[in-house]
Amino acid sequence: MNSKRDIVLTEVALRDGSHAVRHQFTVDQVKSIAKGLDDANVPYIEVSHGDGLGGSSMQYGLSLTNEMELIEAAVAEVKQAKIAVLLIPGIGTMPQLKEAAGLGVKMARVATHVTEADVSAQHIAYAKELGLETVGFLMMSHMASPKKLLEQAKLMESYGADTVYVVDSAGALLPHQVKERIALLKEHLTANIGFHAHNNLSLAMANTLAAMEAGATRIDGSIRCLGAGAGNTQTEVAVAVLDKMNIHTGIDLYKIMDVAEDLVAPILETPQEITRGSLVLGYAGVYSSFYLHAQKAAERFGIDSRSILIELGKREVVGGQEDMIMDVAAELSKRKAEVAV
Numbered sequence: 464m465n466s467k468r469d470i471v472l473t474e475v476a477l478r479d480g481s482h483a484v485r486h487q488f489t490v491d492q493v494k495s496i497a498k499g500l501d502d503a504n505v506p507y508i509e510v511s512h513g514d515g516l517g518g519s520s521m522q523y524g525l526s527l528t529n530e531m532e533l534i535e536a537a538v539a540e541v542k543q544a545k546i547a548v549l550l551i552p553g554i555g556t557m558p559q560l561k562e563a564a565g566l567g568v569k570m571a572r573v574a575t576h577v578t579e580a581d582v583s584a585q586h587i588a589y590a591k592e593l594g595l596e597t598v599g600f601l602m603m604s605h606m607a608s609p610k611k612l613l614e615q616a617k618l619m620e621s622y623g624a625d626t627v628y629v630v631d632s633a634g635a636l637l638p639h640q641v642k643e644r645i646a647l648l649k650e651h652l653t654a655n656i657g658f659h660a661h662n663n664l665s666l667a668m669a670n671t672l673a674a675m676e677a678g679a680t681r682i683d684g685s686i687r688c689l690g691a692g693a694g695n696t697q698t699e700v701a702v703a704v705l706d707k708m709n710i711h712t713g714i715d716l717y718k719i720m721d722v723a724e725d726l727v728a729p730i731l732e733t734p735q736e737i738t739r740g741s742l743v744l745g746y747a748g749v750y751s752s753f754y755l756h757a758q759k760a761a762e763r764f765g766i767d768s769r770s771i772l773i774e775l776g777k778r779e780v781v782g783g784q785e786d787m788i789m790d791v792a793a794e795l796s797k798r799k800a801e802v803a804v
């Protein structure tokens with residue numbers, strides 16, 4: 464294995480995958496997966512509630528295990544990998560970031576809706592003060608024009624972000640749209656540019672390659688596609704594809720395949736595939752973490768989860784508005800009952 468890295472991958476299954484397992488990760492699962500990833504030479508491993516630090520709540524889903532315990536367990540297992548956390552200002556707090564840094568976290572990814580970068584200023588600055596590497600993470604990037612995205616990315620860079628990510632939270636972007644956005648950021652920023660995909664339209668890998676072609680040097684992957692919706696760019700697949708392109712991730716292909724097969728696959732309730740529900744997320748441009756919430760609402764109100772997701776897409780609902788899922792389901796069910804009378 465060549466340990467040189469042309470591209471730096473952040474493994475997000477232990478954070479984005481938290482959505483897919485209803486935030487039920489155990490300490491043992493996190494320990495064994497973090498150890499396996501570290502051994503395969505993955506450089507960064509993100510660990511936290513799916514909605515970042517402080518996400519455990521009725522609104523976003525209660526965690527089985529306190530995320531600080533999971534972070535501590537991951538830090539204790541790794542030899543070379545750096546543990547990262549996600550933080551959404553307003554959900555996660557500065558004291559939580561401080562606590563995570565005290566446990567040995569090395570990178571903070573501060574996430575905001577794509578048009579609200581200004582709320583990341585204090586958290587990025589504080590992360591820097593704590594000596595952390597900082598990432599600005601612009602969620603739902605398909606909802607902004609490239610020009611708007613650039614303006615927001617520049618704000619994050621001005622606050623001190625070492626890297627700015629274009630985040631395709633809904634898995635709604637097409638390759639040419641990814642290329643256009645990344646190329647513009649690359650032209651105007653000095654920070655590293657990253658890309659985070661979701662596979663709802665089966666484009667995660669293609670979009671990741673498009674991002675790299677346009678200048679992204681940081682990418683995210685989730686092993687066995689363990690991420691919200693249909694998951695992210697599948698890490699072990701990305702490692703294989705990039706290797707064939709002679710692009711070095713520094714990650715051991717056989718070892719990462721084994722982590723996927725032996726450690727991650729057994730904890731999945733169902734395989735991470737593109738179902739009609741996750742396909743609709745990408746089609747309608749809805750936040751991937753709404754997937755299981757919409758399924759629950761559909762069961763409760765006896766309606767098709769696709770109708771809920773399409774309606775949420777029309778209303779341009781964004782992360783943080785999870786309560787709208789039940790509201791929309793109730794409204795659609797009422798409309799259905801009225802039509803039936």
Ligand SMILES: C[C@H](O)CC(=O)C(=O)O
Nearest residue numbers: 479513514602630632752
């Ligand atoms: C909080 C979200 O799940 C962050 C993310 O991974 C995305 O927007 O995509």
Ligand SMILES: [Mn+2]
Nearest residue numbers: 479632690691
């Ligand atoms: Mn995601």
